[in-house]
Amino acid sequence: MKREIAAGLRAALPVAVGIIPFGMIVGVTAASIGLSDGVAVAMSAIIFAGASQLATTALLDAGAAWPVIVGTAMVINLRFVMYSAALEPHFRHLGRLRRLGVAYLLTDQAFALSVSSYTEQPDRQHRHWYYLAIGLALWVTWMITTVIGVVGGAQIPDAWGLTFAVPLVFLALVFPAITDRSTARAALVAGTVAFAAQPLPFNLGLVVAAVAGIAVGAAHEART
């Protein structure tokens, strides 16, 4: 268990550094539309997903109706359904309450790091601690940087280009995920469609691209 936690924290470190500017921007933006400090910080704990928090903030500022705001946030976060489905087999040994904790801490980064680790070495007895360590490390980072953004106020430039660390982690995880010709096709198609579909609103390009990649990969596997 200690080893899983240590490994999780090590894996989370570069990602946590990479999300620092993003968390601050989310905090600054929420405070800038006149949300009270408490509500602005609470949003990071309640929604805990950057892109949808920025959209919620913008729509609140524009005075949008609440079903529009809630619907938009949910469309942006549709990708979590795919992550939830892909992770579920690895957490069958947990009770409902713990799985609720796993769900609450689910992010792009926690999913990517843990699914890669679990695919490489499945069925580790304390594997959930690896995920929980990553999830909690990112949660704490997200909360602290939100507070800094809310209280600090001024826009924080990404002087060191550290935000690039997050896509670099995903890039590093792509290659181990490609294990045969079918998964290679899935990655190739998903990347190409994501490039073309990037202008789609609500982060839908990601969902469309992933579904296209999964479909092509599965079809290729079925033929062979």
Next chain:
Amino acid sequence: MTELMVIGLAGLGTLALRGSFLVLLGDRTVPPVLSRALRFVPAAVLSAITVPAVTHAGGELDLTSPRVPAAVLAAVVAWRTRSIAWTIVVGLVAQWLIGQLL
């Protein structure tokens, strides 16, 4: 409807998506079509997140961004070393150096 209530609903909706398979569907067996598809989720999702983060760095298509050549170099490192740490170090340093040169 106060702002906090709207945020609360957005959070609940998001939690429902996150928990869709982990909590809500629970131990029900998934249809074979779905379990075959799940194998492709990591490769597809990781690739679909990475590509636009490199090519659309500021939200718009920008192939002149230092991120593009830096990502190509980092991809070679990732492929050869399989090391997250080396991929990040090479990617960040390359981004910075290329940014200085441009």
